[in-house]
Amino acid sequence: MAKYFGTNGIRGTFEKLNPQFALKAAQAIGIYFKRGKILVGRDHRLTSPTLHKAVLSGLESVGCEVVDLGMVSTPTAEFMVEKLHPDGLIIITASHNPPEWNALKVTDGKGVAISKERGEEIEKLIDGKVELAAWDKAGSTTDYCGATEEHIEAILKEVNVEKLKEKKLKVVLDCANAVPALIGPELFERLGCDVILLNEEIDGTFPGRPSEPREENIQKLLEIVKESEADFGVAWDGDGDRVVMADENGNFVIGDRVFALSALLKLKKHEGALVTTVATSKVVEDVASKFGQEVIYTPVGAPYLSEEAAKGKCAMAGEEVGGVIWPEVSLAKDGFLTAAKIAEALCEKPLSAWLKEFPLYYNVKGKVPCEFEKMQGKIEKLPIPEDAKKVIKVDGVRINFEDSWVIFRPSGTEPVIRVFAESTDENKAKALVEKYEKMLRL
Numbered sequence: 001m002a003k004y005f006g007t008n009g010i011r012g013t014f015e016k017l018n019p020q021f022a023l024k025a026a027q028a029i030g031i032y033f034k035r036g037k038i039l040v041g042r043d044h045r046l047t048s049p050t051l052h053k054a055v056l057s058g059l060e061s062v063g064c065e066v067v068d069l070g071m072v073s074t075p076t077a078e079f080m081v082e083k084l085h086p087d088g089l090i091i092i093t094a095s096h097n098p099p100e101w102n103a104l105k106v107t108d109g110k111g112v113a114i115s116k117e118r119g120e121e122i123e124k125l126i127d128g129k130v131e132l133a134a135w136d137k138a139g140s141t142t143d144y145c146g147a148t149e150e151h152i153e154a155i156l157k158e159v160n161v162e163k164l165k166e167k168k169l170k171v172v173l174d175c176a177n178a179v180p181a182l183i184g185p186e187l188f189e190r191l192g193c194d195v196i197l198l199n200e201e202i203d204g205t206f207p208g209r210p211s212e213p214r215e216e217n218i219q220k221l222l223e224i225v226k227e228s229e230a231d232f233g234v235a236w237d238g239d240g241d242r243v244v245m246a247d248e249n250g251n252f253v254i255g256d257r258v259f260a261l262s263a264l265l266k267l268k269k270h271e272g273a274l275v276t277t278v279a280t281s282k283v284v285e286d287v288a289s290k291f292g293q294e295v296i297y298t299p300v301g302a303p304y305l306s307e308e309a310a311k312g313k314c315a316m317a318g319e320e321v322g323g324v325i326w327p328e329v330s331l332a333k334d335g336f337l338t339a340a341k342i343a344e345a346l347c348e349k350p351l352s353a354w355l356k357e358f359p360l361y362y363n364v365k366g367k368v369p370c371e372f373e374k375m376q377g378k379i380e381k382l383p384i385p386e387d388a389k390k391v392i393k394v395d396g397v398r399i400n401f402e403d404s405w406v407i408f409r410p411s412g413t414e415p416v417i418r419v420f421a422e423s424t425d426e427n428k429a430k431a432l433v434e435k436y437e438k439m440l441r442l
Ligand code: MG
Pocket: 074, 095, 096, 237, 238, 239, 240, 241, 242
């Protein structure tokens, strides 16, 4: 089991992920990437500058040539992998976690995020003895200042800017007091939108709202969209890879519907499978089947999505929390490109009208206490019902039925098996969770 790597990188509060550890981890990552060229980016968190210096020092000490992108959003840093062809990338950001947290997100030279499994080799290097570069072979760091501008230009090439300028959409942007403020406002200005800003001042204490864009955290955005009669609202998470929205009536648009709409827009023009995690809404299956395409399921965690997208066969990859990968641009979940693509679609009809194309699903969550060692056995023993349409066993067991589905999977952090069901009928979703909770308790 992975010791330091979680679902996406090495994550911890400042006591654990301190400069000493960051230095060791960066040395290990530098050695893992053959002491080559490494890009480094960071967010605006209060601990990020300190960890950033430790990471640069660690990489240089093992002989890496470092290209420092400075303070950038995560999708911007990942986009630069395509442009600068490094051997690896480290981003210092804790994404949607509270302010006292931070993390090192790592991708390889192709832009594929390092999963827990691949991270185990880096973990061995962290715990082992580091072989420093010789004194005259130590690496150095070059600053690279234009990453955000290049990212914006790449996004502008992906949408019809002229059409958007003509339409002049009114948009409210909630930047979470975080790095999305570096790119979101500029991007939407250049799309010709009438922009209203919320939480646009960069502040590592996240004074405006928690960095996770859950419905309860973005109430202010929903209100302002309604009051200002805007066409839509956009809220990013703390590092900008995830995005959720408000429709023109100020209704919350959850992440899996942002992904479903992105997939619909993509499949209208391109063929290919949709890649998503086993925890994502059936709405993604609905979109795929409309275009005769399949859904490829991965375990939960962004690295698995980028691994699958890197195979080059899918049209799009995405996860239920509003992270969407547009593989023609990069293997990063890109909340800015996603928002721009959806803005382009609003030239045709309002967001609520687009969302009417998808059935409404209800979801219910449950959990059953279970010792870590017994989880897998319990899950595997459960019978598969005869009316199951599809059974997916890449991370726990997901059973798809005609109009509903259920998943039971071991939690990575707590001694519980999580049970989750979704259906067009709320009672059916409840009944599914209750049924499997009962069976898992036996
Ligand atoms: Mg994030």
